[in-house]
Amino acid sequence: MIDFWLAAGLLLLVALSFLLIPVLRSRRAQLEEDRTALNVALYQERVAELQTQQEEGVLDAAQMDAGRAEAARELLADTEGVAAPRVSRLGKPAPLLAAILVPVLGLGLYLHFGASDKVELTREFAQAPQSMEEMTRRLERAVAAQPDSAEALYFLGRTYMTQDRPADAAKVFERTVNLAGRQPELLGQWAQAQYFADGKQWSDKTQALTDEALKADPKEVTSLGLLGIAAFEGQRYQEAIDYWNRLLEQLPPEDQSRIALQGGIARATEKLLASGGKVAPAPVAKAGALLKVQVDLAADLKAKVQPGDSVFIFARATSGPPAPLAAKRLTVADLPATVELGDADAMMPQLKLSNFPEVQLVARISRAGKPTAGEWIGRSQPLASSTTAPQTLTIDSPDK
Template sequence: MSFLPPWLGLLLVLLALGALAAGVLLRGLRSQGQAVGIAEQSRTNRDIHQQHLADLDRALAEGRLTALQHQAARDELLRHLLDDSARADEHPAAAVPARWLWMVGALVLLSGLSYVQLGAPQTWWPVPLSQQVKISATTPEQLTEQTRVWQEATQKRPEDAQAWLTLARLHAAQNAHAPAEQALARVLALSPEPDLWIERAQMKALSAGGVYAGEPWQWIQDVLRTQPQHLNALVLAGSAALSEKRHAAAQGYWQRALALVPADSEAAQGLQQALSQAAEMAQAVGVQASSASLADDTRPLIQGEVRVSPEVQSQIGAGSTLFVYALAEEGSRRPVAIWRGTPTAWPVRFALSDSMGMGAPPVLSSLAQVRLVARISKTGSAQKQEGDFQVELPGVKTGVQGVVLHITGR
């Protein structure tokens, strides 16, 4: 049986929580300098990224980079931008002491609730492995030396996921995409993270010449299936769709990614540029497709001539209209193609194509064979009138040339 009154026990608990909160406050104040340094480094990195992006665009314009190399380098740069932005968000610099006071109060309240509801204090999430590794080497000599050092480290510590990830990113910085992908496979066997699956998908595709079909697409889709708003997955999915000339799909992925980043951020600017590029490519492809479609529509599918007997020719008045049209042998009697002319001499040549249709299916090219009709109208009416001369020829195969329609009577 305790001799302490209940309120005293509660007071002791609150004092303990207050001491814990005060410790967090002091820690936060000490970390402000570090947060400011991180923010400054983030701004410096953004300036470097902007210059790098301008260099890439200039290299593409001057022909020193192919479109595939430019896209791969731009995707890698955008991934670094997103990583820097996430890192800066994790270490915001406190603007005023009042913010820390608010956090202390919140910590006291949350700690009390945790003890009441769970019987144990809340724990903080550790920094993901994908955000722990940053390559500091910049020159080819530094990259080569660090690669050698970390290769030895992975041999000595084969279960060290951080060492394998460092080695993978050193390989990637030297455009050694296949070794980078192999090292990432070892990382994922030790520490599977969505960001690392996306990184591996990119390396796998780049090692195959920019082809995302197969495993890279599967890995991207697996991440999006469990995390539909995963930023890096959406960005890489857009690049993969664009590489397959699926411009609308690429725009869809990038629009979703754009909604997840601040409107005035470097990442947003990169995504806006990617969206503009996809729109321009889609427009160019649309123009080409329209031109090709128009050419196909006007390509003659049936060609021939119409002849008339001397008896019929003697009865044809000046200004009579000649119709030649094709009908489906089964189904609707609506013409699938119509040719019209005003002959001044005989025989008369004609050609039928899809562009001469009625604007509704079926089209001439979709039929294996048709019935041809040639009719001479004195009035020029599209409907057959009394006194018109006409001939029909069934079973004409689509694509035939040199067919002859001989009009000998009504």
């Protein structure tokens, strides 16, 4: 901040110069005016002496006129080059008062409306913190400087959780939800902090938060993990296994937390078996639809297309919305080609192949790269979306 205050000080000196220079000039003008007044007083005194000498008969009229002329010449010589006096409308105290008030008011306005604290925070965050405590202090200052920043509040809450301060984290996550909305992830973080703040005692509030989070997103990982922990602590081992299995499905294969989660499932299984219970088999996930199709170009069309023409391959419901359920894009140069269309290729989550019993396969060539209109097309007969046998699709007709 030193360079900032140096720059501010230089600007302040420039501003004060516009106020103080006229004051100094006015003092010099005042000195000149005082000297002129003294010269005039001396001239008047000289003229009075000459008149007294004339009355006493010492000087005659000619000598009187000569003396008066000599005094006038001396007065003109002394006042030559002196500017006409200027009248100040502001007065002398006003500029000096302004010179004092300008820096005081400027500093006060900057401290009230300025952002020196945010500038300092930006510089601090540009450097890596030396400890977790330092990071916490920075985040707390960031929240104080920007109380409406949901992002700063979120990271502060996560930091409090790593420092085993769940009560503080719960308050921060509640503020975050109020600012950013009731997003499933935020609700899950709030519920987790609240659970540990309550001494690992499950409450109606925690239940409501996890229910709301999973209703909005059944795959919300924090809520799933928390419910598994609560079930394990409550000796409801089968529930813990079920929740942790659901969580395990959401984690990528390389996620390091999978090892700890699998260990938790193993411990819950052991305790369940030790208590005389039986582990219920995990529900078999319904396999999504997957169609395998080989696409080729009719022989008489090969001379009419260009290698860079786009080829759109998609499946659409025979009875349902006209929008494609799954699609892939190739070029004519890629043909013949074999592609797979499945639920993973869904254009919209609610429109999956497995949601419709019967579909039609379509392949379209579009020189302009538009999937809805082109030059040539090929269509299959309606087939079940659960079909597993490879299909063949030939582009052989004009697209009308």
